[in-house]
Amino acid sequence: MAYDLVIKNGLVILDSGEVKTDVAIQNGVIAAIGSDLEGSKVIDAAGLIVSPGMIDAHVHISEPGGEHRKDWEGYTTGTASAAKGGVTSFLEMPLNQVPATTDGESLQIKYDAGQGKLRSDVYSYGGLVPYTLKKGGIQELDAGGVIAYKCFMATCGDRSIDGDFMNVDDYSLYEGMRQIAKTGKILAIHAENSPITDRLGEIAYANGETTLKAYVATRPVFTEVEPIQRAILFAKETGCRIHICHVACPEGVEAVTRARQEGVDVTCETCTHYLYFQTDELDSIGPVVKCSPPIRDKKAQDGLWEKVMSGEILFVTSDHSPCTPDLKDKENAFDAWGGISGLQNNVDVIFDEGVQKRGMSLKAFADAIATNVADRFDIANKGRISVGKDADIILIKPNAPYTLQAEQLEYRNKISPYIGREIGAQIATTILRGQVIYSQETGVTSEFPGQFVKC
Template structure:
């Protein structure tokens, strides 16, 4: 067979093992895996690196269109360039913080048009479940290519902005889950008890609390666990397949595992920042590290890691949710925007923390960043280095320390809690469907190779 390119000299993570093999690429697909595939093709030298499937980041917020309200937040150009630089080849984009939110045919088409010609990586899309799209919106989104749906039990959205996202009430959740069940697709849920967390936050603010420590305390663990229990009950009633996003506590994961044992089609993810940062250091970092659910105590870190290693947490995401710097520039944690910019530092941080520090196998690493999210959301051409799949790769150089610096971030707004941290692994090359989109020496390609997956 004639190949367009052959990856040589790397350690390649296959589906169940890693091997020093070559990978032949033809027409953007993986065409062969083996030894001595030939020299009559472009040679991609992976010497000294781990060749992993490109990351499938299943939780990313791109704020385009901004509707005149959020035009300076993360756009498709900068967001997907950051993904490429970070070794992410596919993102699943959330249905908020765009204006309008992605809740029906008109809004998803507006989103597709906004991203046209701007994508450095491939983009799959979520549709929203909100109280105002129960009269046909769910079906329109299904017909327009969404891979899943997203709803909030926590308070979200700005009611002064027409078309902004909105959290569900119990009836909207129940009716929406019945409708989504008919599509066969996943409903992903932000699980926090809005009534309790909102009131505890209000009380803390009245008492003059401003610290991130106090913010974490206003969102205690049980306010995350209780809505997970509700989702499980509703899933049993409606038959809706569900996924809990960004679980931040062991107790929440344990409820999900019990439900799986009872036959509920439910999975969960956690985020890189919940496995890396901890409550006791947050005030030294500042509001740039504020998110919800909040980052919890240092004593909980290894418990979460155990659940990753045991396979109880299906995959890891960034929940990349950046904003403009002014919304983080406050001494009052309760007033700061809640969201972390982390898309560019998923692969390197996770490789360092999981593989190098905790001896995770390379095959499990590839599962939690690529194979498992691709399988859960039926991205059939993504997620593993297998003949017939898209030729999506990230080359990782191990034991290669570097400091995250503001000026090296590809985000539109160059703020991130990882700035100043030393990471002992580096992404040195990213390939999307056989095309190099990032190289450590050459930088991010200006060629817009990415497409919407629909």
């Protein structure tokens, strides 16, 4: 039999480990794995790693952006950068769009805004905010197909923008968990103690502090760990499944591990930038690398890598949260937008830093970028190279260093802290449901085969 497409001669990452074999694709699905498979089209992957495509569980797209964010990241550029970076699917956060995705109507507005603009598949988060609880917003979002929910325990949103996101108070968090528990879906949480971090920031600003190092000092480790512990306590009380986003310190991971050992349904992620940058270099890079929770010191970074390697951190995400250049171009770091553009440089950086520099196994790498995300969020048809799964596959060129240039970025606004950095691996090809959506030879596809996936 001649399959639609066969990937030959690559080192394929399977659940059992890596093996040199062929992968056959038929009608967008992996149809066979073995030797001497024949295809109408063939990709020679000799010398390449054949991995499941990344499922990035934490991405912000700002479409529709309304009057205030119309020049931020949109679906066309966001999914192009995903394709070029080896991200075949991502879970899109419910904020930075205007209106934020907090009920059935705003969810449909978002779906309409992205129609015909997707190069990768997109799953949607619904927002837990105080004003949705009395309006049935949680239930409407569930019926509309969101994959999970998201809330902020840290201050967020712009109160001057009608329909913008906002953080929860303790009662809203508790009641939101009660309602979300009935859906069976997960609540993802940005865990920072807002009264303390906000006040420490105000004091530092009033004292004339301007640096990123000073900004990091206003968000000490305990202000991340305490709300993680509080969220876990609420989860115990309500039975809500929870996931802690972008953990920046090993102490936060340890709180999650202890709770999981006690039977709480809780997991956590970290981000590529926490595994790559450290506090002492931030001011030499500038506000382009500002985020929250902040990038911590080398000791924290080493501790996070240990947690990734041990499996305590379930997966790694980008927390791609771009803005326009003017919001980053600030002399005072406290005035700059807190978000990093990283969607295009997840896979290559993690492969280089984890596999090539730290000896991470290929199976653990695939787990951290794809398999564990699919398992946690109940995505049955993705996340593995296995017969019957969607043919979402990436080819990685190992030991192939390149220096990232701004013009190589597919983002609408070509800013990133990785610009000028040498990265030791490259994405050669990205395949979504059997269709090549990026290759080094042809670039990003001009077609839009991506879909909004409703759960």
